[in-house]
Amino acid sequence: MLNAHDTTVSSALENIRSVFQSMGVALEAAPAKLDAYFTQFKFVKFALIVAILIALCAALLGVTLVLKRYSMIGDGLSHVAFGAMTVAMIFSLTPVYISMPVTVLTAVLLLRGGKRKLGGDSAIAMLSVSSLALGYLLLNLFSGSSSNLSGDVCSILFGSTSILTLRESDVILCATLAAVVIFVYIFFHNQIFAVTFDEDFAKATGTKVTAYHLLIAVITAVVIVISMNLVGALLISALIVFPALCAMRLFRSFRGVIISAAIISVFCAVFGILLAIIFSTPVGSTIVAADLLAFVICIIIDAIKRGTKR
Amino acid sequence: MELLRFEDVAVGYEGKPVAEHLSFAVHAGDYLCIVGENGAGKSTLMKTLLSLQTPLSGKITYAGALKKNEIGYLPQQTEIQRDFPATVREVVLSGCLNRSGLRPFYSGAQKQTAKKWMERLDITKLQSKSYRALSGGQQQRVLLARALCATKSVIVLDEPVAGLDPLVTADLYALIGRLNKEDGITIIMVSHDLSAALTYADHILQVSRGSNFFGTTEDYRASELGKLFIGKAGDSDA
Secondary structure (H helix, E strand, O other): OHHHHHHHHHHHHHHHHHHHHHHHHHHHHHHHHHHHHHHHOHHHHHHHHHHHHHHHHHHHHHHHHHHOOOHHHHHHHHHHHHHHHHHHHHOOOOHHHHHHHHHHHHHHHHHOOOOOOOOOHHHHHHHHHHHHHHHHHHHHHHOOOOOOHHHHHHHHHHOOOOHHHOOHHHHHHHHHHHHHHHHHHHHOHHHHHHHHHOHHHHHHOOOOHHHHHHHHHHHHHHHHHHHHHHHOHHHHHHHHHHHHHHHHHHOOOHHHHHHHHHHHHHHHHHHHHHHHHHHOOOHHHHHHHHHHHHHHHHHHHHHHHHHHHO | OEEEEEEEEEEEEOOEEEEEEEEEEEEOOOEEEEEOOOOOOHHHHHHHHOOOOOOOEEEEEEOOOOOOOOEEEEOOOOHHHHHOOOEHHHHHHHHHHHHOOOOOOOOHHHHHHHHHHHHHOOOHHHOOOEHHHOOHHHHHHHHHHHHHHOOOOEEEEEOOOOOOOHHHHHHHHHHHHHHHHHOOOEEEEEOOOHHHHHHHOOEEEEOOOOOOEEEEHHHHHHOHHHHHHHHHHHHHHO
């Protein structure tokens, strides 16, 4: 028994050692590999552009959602988008044409009225697990012939395993929508601040609160649907929540938080993609890991700042 | 000059009236306190006055100079604001939003307005501080400055001294009094604090089930309803 246990441990250690060894090899080969990727495949450049735009959108929106205590709505919506995507796959339609309207509609329903809390905690939990379960169920029932079912599901949930699987049409659509979202956000940032900070005041002094809630809902849905290509349905929340949380640790003005969240988010996305290429890891989870790392660093910086103040 | 008038208005939620037969008028320069027991409908009345909800019946008129959405509002603080990253300047400026239409940035005139009120309320040196790091009294001044940015003439205050210590409370009342006397700002305040209402306000509106009172503070002291309510408040203070 003891011996068997020892062998398991030592083989596990051996495994870890070999992972690190191959990481070392990958790191040595990194410059050549990056060079090869960027010169040979134009989609790598596209993917990087898309990632930057998506990261920017997610960060901008994330600040609003986190401050309004709507983080879970983003998570719920991404599951709904998954459900919608599986339906599109069954009928062999372009996924976005189904998932976009469905997600937008759900977002509008959830965020409607803002305060009235139709989207209460349990409602969101219910909605998200149901769409996840039904999506997977439908896919299993109707695409029995598909040989790579679990591969398909996995890439919807966790993002493209390789950024090379992004198609040109995806790239163009993502870039367009992201540009629109960023423009809208910059144009209405004062209104979005007012509506987020104090809904009642904004309404009483004549800001069209309902309209801006609608706008935020639509933007949320759009961002989630376009992010699915990059990081997958399960990991979108990270892209939305982490940059905002990082920035809130470091800055005290709304503008500072927005700008730094955008910078942190873009940096993590680029860093994550490069790492994913070098180590051949899944793009989505690598980006999220980078975001998590950034968050830990921000906590440490915040702690040090507080410490020196005392 | 009359700014707004309520004629036999009933306010409430989902068709159920909370307070009824409300008739009163507010003139420019008035200092009106809305008093009443918990649940009597003070807040509902205030929300109706601010067009946050529609009256169940009756008629509300906003006079020429006063547009519906030009009433400054000092709401009670919300959960969200407690850890909201925003500087004092950003919060105050957001009061100017109702006059900026669809422009993406604040104009020079709006920044000037914000600056003027920050100076008046003595919070200029706090302007780049974080709102969440301020004391309760400072936060109320910031929200008051924001309310003043949103209006030319009238502000509505919802329990402005809730949760403040006595010294800061007296300070804030004095400040609101000066805004009324010196800047000619019309004040409509919802308050639990009857003794402050009697000291500072020149008009009292008491909302209670069955009978309401509206009149000057002297008339209120002399009225049966006023005597009863002042007596009760005195008891609970003791």
